[in-house]
Amino acid sequence: MQKAKAIELEIAVVDGVELNGTWNRMFEPRVISEYDLSVLEEITNIPGAESLGYCYQCGKCTAVCPVDSVGDYSPRKIFRRTQLGISLLDSPDLWLCTTCRNCLRVCPKEVNMIDIMPAVREQAVLEGKAPAELLTAFENTARYGNPIGESARKRADWTKTAGVPVPVMSQKKAPVDVLWFVECYPAYHPRGKEASAALARIFAALGVDFGILGTEEKCAGDSQRMAGERGLFEMLAEHNIKMLSKYRFNEIVVTDPHAYNAFLHEYPKLGGEWPVRHYTQFLAEKLAGVNFVKGIKKRITFHDPCYLGRHNGEYEAPRSLLRALPDVELVEMGHCKQTSYCCGGGGGGMWLDGFTRDYASERLSERRVKEAVEYGAEILAVSCPYEVPRFEDAVKSTGHDGQIQVMDIAELMAYCMGLNEGLAIS
């Protein structure tokens, strides 16, 4: 409940007299004495941010905004605060949105945060107002081609642990059917690398003719774009398009839904147009030829990645893979498919955990893990490389270690195909 806030100083000196505690108590002014409308005008004049001015305050977004459920943030509130003269450019609100698209799904006025956020953030970045940890991720990406800050030369090192040949296009010197765009977390993060190895083994077992760019690949950049670094995104896209253009292949398969989004909607604008599928879509079509040799007698639930589901409408492919795994019981959480909750990693959230901590009662990933546990899931299956690390941290921080495991669908599938003996399903 919003109440008048008392301000008490330990000691206040008034006319040379020391007053302490309740004797100097004051209250923050609560009266709105001015609506500085120039602020709303300034924000909605930014190309892409026009629709913020369309809000008619119904509040539908608030109920489905994952960030509001752990804090005090929703598109409706952003409009009111901006109308009141609190500039989004200076407000922490600007960095809390994960661009999960749930507000746009229900908004009767089509206030489009998916356009507003990157547009206003770009302005804030130019004005030097972005949080430091986000700038670090941008700098890493610019310098090393990945936001983590890992060496660019080590981008293909994970292939050594795959146990099957992972052809690198520059060495293969022959056309392939599938160009696998691996992305950063699947190439560098320890758990991401395990999922990549599993996917490589699945490809090999299915006889997929594939290759990767290896060290020629850089981050696809979509989350940097959503976080306000369009210039960096364009640089990365131009590089990747140039590298991809050197080789002949029939389609791109991506591990990362954010890369999927970029290849589907953004790269074509910059001259890079290829057929692209998420790996779950690619594998779902090949299910008939998959030989499963063992089952997983577990209750599994699936977390829809925002950029595969709500952004691009794919809900079925990952589920068809999970349903095909022998002995698996697939359960749906209350928030699933179109209404799915968010892991908190999108739109730059992956690099803002320190910043958002001050504005949220808990992480979105923690809330999601609690929901999975509430629905009795023993395995939380994911298909976005942001999610294994985020949810595994959340399993620990919410005290559910040993109760629920987080696995990429590729890991589970490889396990059932007898290709992932190392996977410890407890």
Added chain:
Amino acid sequence: MANTDTVLIVGAGPGGMEAARTVAELGKKVLLVEAQAEIGGTPYASYATLTPDLQETEAAMGHIVRGIRHNPSIDLRVNTRVVKSEGDIGAFHVTLENPDATQTVVEVGAVVIATGFQHFDPGRETQMYGYYEYDDVITLVDAEAMFKQGKIIRPSTGQAPDSVAFIQCVGSRDRQIGNKYCSKVCCGIASKQSIEIKRMLPNAKVFIFYIDMRMYGFWEDQIYWKAQEEYKVNYVRGIVTEVIRRGGKLLIKGEDTTMGRPVEVLMDLVILSVGMEPSKGTVQMSKIFSVPREEHGFLQTVGGPLDTVSTPVPGIFVAGAAAGPKDIEDTVSMGGAAAAKAVGALNRLALEV
């Protein structure tokens, strides 16, 4: 030879009936065509009481309906559809069709279209508020059907609800759905229904979740203040986004926008305040009489606020919700105005001849 004595009126709801009565009073003949077996239109068929005065519909409208049936100047054809029209003012040759597909061609001098609206169907959007999923999510129309039987119950149990939530603006004011307009009457009808529920169930908690209460004119104190002050109905600013089943109840999720806090409250019964869309008959008449539809899909009129009944086609007029969301008051006013203009047009034509 121009026909200057007959006005065809399509649709026998409040607007069509008022147009028919007025044309008859002004001394012309009326051909009143109604597709349904009964006349009286949507309010008479679907509403137990009228807004804002809570009169029983039968008591309020029964005598008008009977007056139409017995008026010698009104040739009433029920179960009849207009399927074709040729010609112009003074000589419209209109083809009528019976349920057995018998067609008759009639000649009329002018036409009043009063084909009204239909209620928005929440199922049209993907699982909107779970209307087709949860028994205890109903619409204003479903609630009226219960009121006609003198009750309000939870369909899932047959028991009286302890808590009821109205959700406003369902299918209205929504760019994504494509209905960019306010349906005008739903705020009043929800308030009226909340009074009726409290009369039957004084201990029930009744909530109306709204974006803006549109209680124009006298509706403000006649129903809004009355509901809040006398019947203790609770108005909460902020709309419900989703309805989810929890246990045997319905969890409504939304925002209390004046408090700026999310709402997750259990309810026994949820009533969707569904808005208006052009009826199928209105869409068909637009094609048959070549009357264009305005950008919201209703029949176009030419005079803006200063002529609410003339269409771009000379000799064709419109009354009521065929021209956009209307309450009964406006519908009846338009019925009279359309009749007067139609008769005036025929009189001018008679002078020219």
